[in-house]
Amino acid sequence: MSNGAQIFLVMVFATVVLLMQGLVVPVFGESAKNRKRLRKRIADIEASGDSEALSSLLREKYLRNLSPLERRLESLPAMESLARQIEQAGHKMLAYRLVLISLAVGVTALLVSWSYFRMPIATVSIALLAAYLPFMKISMDRGQRMQMFEEQLPDAIDTMKRALKAGHPLGASLKLVSEELDDPVAGEFETTFGDINYGNDVRRAMLGLLSRVPSVTVMALVTSILVQKETGGNLAEILEKIAVVIRGRFRFQRKVKTYTAEGRMSAWVLAMVPLVLFVSLHFTSPDYLPTMLDDERGHKMIAYGFFSGVVGILWIRKILRIEV
Secondary structure (H helix, E strand, O other): OOHHHHHHHHHHHHHHHHHHOOOOOOOEOOOHHHHHHHHHHHHHHHHHOOHHHHHHHHHHHHHHOOOHHHHHHHOOOOHHHHHHHHHHOOOOOOHHHHHHHHHHHHHHHHHHHHHHHOOHHHHHHHHHHHHHHHHHHHHHHHHHHHHHHHHHHHHHHHHHHHHHHOOOOHHHHHHHHHHHOOOOHHHHHHHHHHHHHOOOOHHHHHHHHHHHOOOHHHHHHHHHHHHHHHHOOOHHHHHHHHHHHHHHHHHHHHHHHHHOHHHHHHHHHHHHHHHHHHHHHHHHOOOOOHHHHHOHHHHHHHHHHHHHHHHHHHHHHHHHOEOO
8 A cells, every 4th residue: 555545544543543532622621731730739738748658658558469570560660650540540450551451452453454554654553553542541531530520529518518517527428428429429538538537637538539539629629628627617618618619610611512512513523524535535436546645745735634634623622622
C-alpha cells in the first residue's frame, strides 16, 4: 500500500482514539491549569498537617505486603502516581500489571498489523495507539467515577446534615452516608469513617478523602469541616449551604451542555466527515483516490487536512469549554 494510504490509516486510528477518549469538545470540567492548582492546594494542606508522612507510611505498608519482585516493580518511577489513578478509577490492580497489559496489547497489535498491512508507519502507529488503550480505559473510568461521586455528593451532604441535626457525631454521619447511598460515594465515606473509627484524627481522614477524590466540590466539603473543627460553628448549616451551591453548579453545567450541543455536534462532524467521505469514495469511485494516495502533492494535502481538522476540533473545544 502507498504512503498516502498509510498516512490516512494512521489518521483514522488517531481520530477514533480521540473520539473514544472523549477529547472532542468536553463542555465543562476543570482545565489542566485548575487541576494543577488543585493539586498544589492539596499538597499545601497536607504539608501543613504532616499528612505526607502518613501517605508515605501507607505506601510503605502497601509495598511490604507484596512479593519481592512485585515490590521492586511497584517501586519504579511513576508507579505510585499510576497506582493512585487506578485506585481513583475504582479498580483493584497493581500498577505494574497495567503496564504489562499495555505492553502485551501493543506487541500483539504490532505483530497483527505488520502481518496484515506490511506498512512500517501504520504498524508502529497502530501499536502505539493500542498500547495506550489500557491507560485510556483507566482515565475514562476515573473521569466517570469522579463525575458520579460529585453527582452523589449533595445527597451525601444532606444525609450528613440530617444526622448532625439529630445529634449524631461527624463519624456517625459518615457511616450513615455509607449505609444509605450507593458507590462510589458510599465506599469513599466508609473508608473515611474507618480512618476515624480506627484512631486517625478527623483532619487526616478528611484529607485522605480529598486525596482519593481530588475535586473542587470535595475540597469545599473538606475545608468547611476542617475550619468548623478549628473555629466552631453550626456544621449542619454550613453543609446545607454547600449542598445548595453544588446543586446550583450542576444545574448550570447541564444548561451549558444544552446550549453548546450544536457546537459539539459540529466538532463531531468535523472529525468524521473526511473519514466517511474517503470510505464512500473508495467504494463508489475507486479510480478517483489513487491520484491523491500515490502523488506527493496528495500526501501533503492529506497531512494538511488532518492538521487543519485537529486544529478546528481543538479550537471549537476551546470556545465551548466553560469552567464552572
